[in-house]
Amino acid sequence: MRTVVFDLDGTLADTSADLLAAANACFVDMGHGAVLDGRDTLVAFHGGRAMLRAGFLRLGIGFSEEDISRYYPMLLAAYAEGIDTHTQLYPGAVAAVEALRRAGFATAICTNKPEGLAVELVRRLGIADLFGALVGADTLPTRKPDAAPYLEAVRRVGGDVARSMLIGDTETDRKTGLAVGVPVALVTFGPEGRAIERLAPEALLEHFDDLPALAGRLLI
Numbered sequence: 001m002r003t004v005v006f007d008l009d010g011t012l013a014d015t016s017a018d019l020l021a022a023a024n025a026c027f028v029d030m031g032h033g034a035v036l037d038g039r040d041t042l043v044a045f046h047g048g049r050a051m052l053r054a055g056f057l058r059l060g061i062g063f064s065e066e067d068i069s070r071y072y073p074m075l076l077a078a079y080a081e082g083i084d085t086h087t088q089l090y091p092g093a094v095a096a097v098e099a100l101r102r103a104g105f106a107t108a109i110c111t112n113k114p115e116g117l118a119v120e121l122v123r124r125l126g127i128a129d130l131f132g133a134l135v136g137a138d139t140l141p142t143r144k145p146d147a148a149p150y151l152e153a154v155r156r157v158g159g160d161v162a163r164s165m166l167i168g169d170t171e172t173d174r175k176t177g178l179a180v181g182v183p184v185a186l187v188t189f190g191p192e193g194r195a196i197e198r199l200a201p202e203a204l205l206e207h208f209d210d211l212p213a214l215a216g217r218l219l220i
Contacts, residue, residue, distance in 0.1 A: 001106050002219045003159030004211075005150060006131070008111035008118055010045040010169035010190040012093050013125060017086035019044040022079035023051035026071045032059055042191040045170060047112060048075045080117060084124040090189055092208030097130045099212040105219075106157040108133040110150050112172065115139045132157035145175035150182075163219050167205065174199040183218045185211075 009015045020041075024034040035055040036043070043054045049068050052075065056063040097107055108131055111118050115136025122128045133156035137143045140152060154164050165183045166173055169190030177184030183202035188194045197204060203214055 001157070001159045001163070002104065002215070003106040003108065003154050003157055003161075003164040004100055004215050004219075005108045005110050005153050005164060005166045006097075007144075007166070007168040007170075007173050008109055008113055008121070011090075011167055011173075011187055012109070012127070013087050013089045013121070015087045015121070016041040016044040016191065018079065018082050018084070019048070019051065021082055021085070022075050023048065023055060025078035026052065026074050027055050027059075029074065030071075035059060045191050046172075048072055048079070051075070076114065076117070080120070083117065083121050087121065087125070089125055089127070090187075090208060092211075094127060094130065096208035096211040097127070100215060101130070103212060103216070105215060106154075106159045107131050108135070108153040108157045108159075110135045110144065110153040110166070110176075112137045112143050145172050145179055147176065147179040150176055150180050165202075165215065165218050167211070169196065171199055174201055177201070185214060185218070 006012050020036045023036055027035040035058050036051060040054055043050050049072060052068050052071055100107055113136055115138055118134055118136045133153050135149045135153040140148050142148050151161060154161050166177045167185050169187050174184055185203040185205045186196045186201040187205045188196060205211060
């Protein structure tokens with residue numbers, strides 16, 4: 001079965017504001033106030049630890065990976081409380097996935113967000129029923145760009161890896177596609193915009209309206 005696997009953050013939904021708010025909750029707890037802002041959208045999509053590192057660097061204070069690990073659970077707890085406060089699906093995402101399913105494609109999510117948070121977010125966004133599987137950062141011992149989570153997502157929906165593709169927004173997604181040997185379409189409406197073209201993906205996705213036709217071309 002032809003299968004389209006989606007990243008979540010920065011691909012299906014713009015989660016950056018809620019991610020940054022969760023990181024800022026840690027810095028407020030430290031007595032520094034909100035440190036991260038809209039300039040840090042791209043950092044947000046590289047995960048909680050990356051946001052904490054960025055905040056410490058902006059403050060210009062020394063930190064260790066032990067500091068990051070100490071505050072990471074607080075970040076996750078803050079994020080869980082406000083997981084869908086500002087998050088929005090990108091325009092056309094739901095219609096595109098529905099069109100793929102009507103055309104006989106299997107659909108899955110493979111994300112580096114912890115599985116529990118990812119499951120809760122797609123539930124709150126009302127899109128859980130659109131995907132046959134969800135593999136998160138901690139579903140398996142490894143995460144993207146390792147090939148295993150992608151392969152597991154395809155396996156869970158009964159797909160054929162050789163007839164599958166990944167929709168993503170970052171270098172991690174590009175590297176995942178290369179590790180598996182499948183085509184990757186990177187969205188230009190994500191955090192990097194058209195600069196993502198530098199990664200030379202098999203395709204660029206300008207708008208979700210274009211996805212069904214694109215998937216049909218890449219997965220003949």
